[in-house]
Amino acid sequence: MQATLQKTPLYDNHTSLDARIVEFGGWAMPVQYDGILAEYKQTRTHTALFDISHMGEFIMEGDCVEIGLDRLVTSAIADMPIKSCRYGAMLNEQGGVLDDLIVFRIEKEKWFIVVNASTTEKDAQHIQKHLKPGTTFQDVSLKTGKIDIQGPLAREVLSPLAPGIEKLNFYTFDHFDLLGQHVLISRTGYTGELGYEIYFPWEHTPELWQKLLEHKHVKPAGLGARDLLRLEVGYSLYGHELDENTSVLESGLNRFIDFKKNFFGKESLLKQKESGLKRKLIGFIADSRRSPRQGHKIYSESQDEIGEVTSGSFSPHLQKGIGLGFVLTEEGIRDKKIFFGNDKNKIPAIITPKIFYKNGSLKD
Numbered sequence: 001m002q003a004t005l006q007k008t009p010l011y012d013n014h015t016s017l018d019a020r021i022v023e024f025g026g027w028a029m030p031v032q033y034d035g036i037l038a039e040y041k042q043t044r045t046h047t048a049l050f051d052i053s054h055m056g057e058f059i060m061e062g063d064c065v066e067i068g069l070d071r072l073v074t075s076a077i078a079d080m081p082i083k084s085c086r087y088g089a090m091l092n093e094q095g096g097v098l099d100d101l102i103v104f105r106i107e108k109e110k111w112f113i114v115v116n117a118s119t120t121e122k123d124a125q126h127i128q129k130h131l132k133p134g135t136t137f138q139d140v141s142l143k144t145g146k147i148d149i150q151g152p153l154a155r156e157v158l159s160p161l162a163p164g165i166e167k168l169n170f171y172t173f174d175h176f177d178l179l180g181q182h183v184l185i186s187r188t189g190y191t192g193e194l195g196y197e198i199y200f201p202w203e204h205t206p207e208l209w210q211k212l213l214e215h216k217h218v219k220p221a222g223l224g225a226r227d228l229l230r231l232e233v234g235y236s237l238y239g240h241e242l243d244e245n246t247s248v249l250e251s252g253l254n255r256f257i258d259f260k261k262n263f264f265g266k267e268s269l270l271k272q273k274e275s276g277l278k279r280k281l282i283g284f285i286a287d288s289r290r291s292p293r294q295g296h297k298i299y300s301e302s303q304d305e306i307g308e309v310t311s312g313s314f315s316p317h318l319q320k321g322i323g324l325g326f327v328l329t330e331e332g333i334r335d336k337k338i339f340f341g342n343d344k345n346k347i348p349a350i351i352t353p354k355i356f357y358k359n360g361s362l363k364d
Contacts, residue, residue: 005023005026005028006027006028007027008027008028008029008051008054008145008205009145009202009205010051010053010145010147010206013051013210014030014051014220017030018033019033019222020033022223024118024223025116025117025118026117027054027117029051029222030222031222031223032222032223036224036225036228039221039222039224039225040225040228040229041316042219042225043150043191043193043225044151044152044193044360046152046217046218047149047150047151047156047217047218048151048218048220048225049147049148049212049218049219049221050147050148050150050220050221050226051146051209051220052146052148052197053144053146053147053202055116055117055141055146056116056119056120056123056141057114057140057141058112058123058137058138059106059112059113059137059138059140060113060138061111061135062109062132062136063109064109065078066132067131067135068131068132069111070263071262071263071264072126072127072263072264073090073103074088074090074248074253074265075087075088075089075103075256075258076258076260077103077105080103080105082105082108083106083172083174084104084105084171085102085103085104085105085171085172085173085186086171086256087102088100088103088256089101089257090123090127090264091263091264092265093267093268094247094265095247095249095265095268096243096245096246096247096248096265097238097242097247097248097251098119099115099116099122099238100116100236100238100242100253101113101114101115101116102188104173104184104186106184113127116238118238118239120139124137124139142202143201143202144199144200144202146199146200146205147197147198147208147209147212148191148197149196149198149212150189150190150191150194150195150221150229151191151193151194151195151361152361153217154196156217157212157217157218158196158212161178161179161212162185164176165196168196170187170188171186172186172187173186178198178208179208181201183198183199183200183201184198185197189362190226190230190235191226191229191230191233191360192229192230192232192233192357192362193229194360194363195362227311228315228316231311231313231322232315232317232356233355233357233360234324234353234354234355234356236251236253236281236324237311240294240310241281241324247269247272247277249269249273249277252280276329279307279326279327279329280326280329281310281324281325281326282325282326282327282354283323283351283352283354283355283356284322284323284324284349284350285315285320285321285350285352286320286340286348287320287350288321288347289314290321290347292313292322292347292349293309294310294311294312295308296308296309296323296340296341297340297342297343298325298338298339298340299340300331300338300339301337301339303339303346306328306331307327307328308325309323309324310324310325310326311323312324315356317356321349323340332351334351334352335350336351337349338350
């Protein structure tokens, strides 16, 4: 299987550490090294390194409104300060999510966009199709390695190597000289902890990985820990809470939609708001350590099927099972008792806010 998968520049580094390799979005990726719970704890208490080089990166040049980029993204980007970044989504005309992404404003008329690995090719085609003809567009995905350093000690680890990193505020970025390379580093991440994402030349990424691992407070972490970390802070994952058949409103991403501007899918979203949503995304906590799983059914207290789990796991923070899932809108009431599982085994839970872990180092 792995012979047909794409490999990041750190693939050999992962195998040398005896990482368990799995397929993810067409890539051979490390799911764990020492174990998901150990890597989770490392991220929450010290610092962990994640190889995210499989993600896609594009560069565009021009006025965002004039070239058509503004219409492709739900969030407001025309007013972004230079060296800031914003989360948003690309929609189809039905309001379904083609992908979620982050837009970086490098210069007044220069943009850097980071997209999901499994949708990189589809996203590139969609963006180029709708950009003004002649617009400069570069797919730099296979030239750009990406290492995420996440955890409360991330700043302490990185600042000696990249002086000035401590000046970055949440969701801003700058360029730094790091190991002889001039690179973009953003204060972003997917874990709920203080962290930075480093965009490094593909062929030199192993040098950075090895250098960071020399620090006594740093260990590698895989996709398993990353998924658990993001679930505890209620972040949506493409292919789970987000997809082309799921409205961005159903997914609860309303605050990343600027209805004052025009964008693909806007008319459909306005109609949905007017008629009312049939379903909504909820968070829920089991009354035990039992973990929900994607595809589990969700039942009402009267045992009627009302929805489906999109993500679930055991939460080390709460010592209980947690999950996200879609339910009928009228059933998605906070503190309401529900069940998850299947016809033979239904496990009780309570509907809660989607954020299960709130006291991390994210904005320290």
